[in-house]
Amino acid sequence: MLAMPLTRPTGGFAAVQPPCPHCGRPMSLNRTEPRSGGLPDLCVFKCGECAVWLSESADERRAV
Numbered sequence: 001m002l003a004m005p006l007t008r009p010t011g012g013f014a015a016v017q018p019p020c021p022h023c024g025r026p027m028s029l030n031r032t033e034p035r036s037g038g039l040p041d042l043c044v045f046k047c048g049e050c051a052v053w054l055s056e057s058a059d060e061r062r063a064v
Helices: 056-061
Strands: 005-011 013-016 028-033 042-046 053-057
Touching: 028 053
Parallel strands: none
Antiparallel strands: 005 013, 028 042, 042 053
């Protein structure tokens, strides 16, 4: 079976769903939080299986 990244358009770019660091399943984008001062938005992901949360800069997500 071919492995393909799961993507979802968010704010003009496709956010790759990162694997959960605990169970390895794809995490879902829970919310995007705008930040002030010229900082990039913050993407907040959640694992539906084990309820682990992960926050990353939107700039980090665009680089993937």
